[in-house]
Amino acid sequence: MYTVVGPMKSRAMRVLWMLEELGEPYAHVPAAPRSDEAKTYNPSGKVPALMDGDDLLTDSMAILTYLADKHGRLTAPAGTIARARQDALTFWLIDEFDAVLWAAAKHSFVLPEEHRLPAVKASLKAEFSTSAAKLSQRLEGEFLMGDHFSLPDILACHCLNWAVGAGFPRVDEKLFAYGKSLRARPAFQAAAAR
Numbered sequence: 001m002y003t004v005v006g007p008m009k010s011r012a013m014r015v016l017w018m019l020e021e022l023g024e025p026y027a028h029v030p031a032a033p034r035s036d037e038a039k040t041y042n043p044s045g046k047v048p049a050l051m052d053g054d055d056l057l058t059d060s061m062a063i064l065t066y067l068a069d070k071h072g073r074l075t076a077p078a079g080t081i082a083r084a085r086q087d088a089l090t091f092w093l094i095d096e097f098d099a100v101l102w103a104a105a106k107h108s109f110v111l112p113e114e115h116r117l118p119a120v121k122a123s124l125k126a127e128f129s130t131s132a133a134k135l136s137q138r139l140e141g142e143f144l145m146g147d148h149f150s151l152p153d154i155l156a157c158h159c160l161n162w163a164v165g166a167g168f169p170r171v172d173e174k175l176f177a178y179g180k181s182l183r184a185r186p187a188f189q190a191a192a193a194r
């Protein structure tokens with residue numbers, strides 16, 4: 001039995017969405033980041049965390065990769081060229097989307113006030129727009145890896161939603177439509193209803 005730790009409005013959403021896609025049962029503990037409750041699972045207080053029985057797993061994309069490999073779904077098999085390309089895209093999204101959004105969050109409310117540099121946000125927004133245009137350009141079919149939904153789609157869509165919430169510039173129509181179609185998936189809707 002899986003237990004997902006972290007609120008829907010955090011990177012825990014990626015894990016909730018993944019488990020809904022897999023149709024795997026799970027419990028949800030919507031503990032806030034850094035809360036005492038989150039620390040009872042993950043001593044760092046970071047979310048998401050996933051308990052698989054007694055085993056603690058951390059980091060959203062490590063968790064998603066573990067689940068995809070374990071259940072043999074939503075990923076190319078490990079050790080294949082297709083997987084190397086899928087992983088390259090995942091790491092690119094972490095560098096160009098997640099890290100940029102996280103830097104903006106740090107300089108908005110995460111870091112102690114004396115370490116925040118709000119002026120950096122304009123630069124981060126410009127960087128994000130450049131990366132979003134690149135992603136839009138490489139999007140050829142319905143999904144990032146072609147005709148099948150896979151892990152990078154969960155990461156990309158979560159970051160696109162995060163960007164809207166953080167007041168980042170609008171992405172182009174093609175990428176907007178891509179995000180919209182992913183949000184319409186029953187598994188996304190079920191996770192978002194948490």
Ligand SMILES: N[C@@H](CCC(=O)N[C@@H](CS)C(=O)NCC(=O)O)C(=O)O
Nearest residue numbers: 010011033045046047048059060061
């Ligand atoms: N790379 C990690 C980042 C986890 C992370 O920083 N989560 C945020 C909430 S979305 C958090 O726990 N922040 C609290 C903190 O940084 O102390 C992942 O993808 O899970």
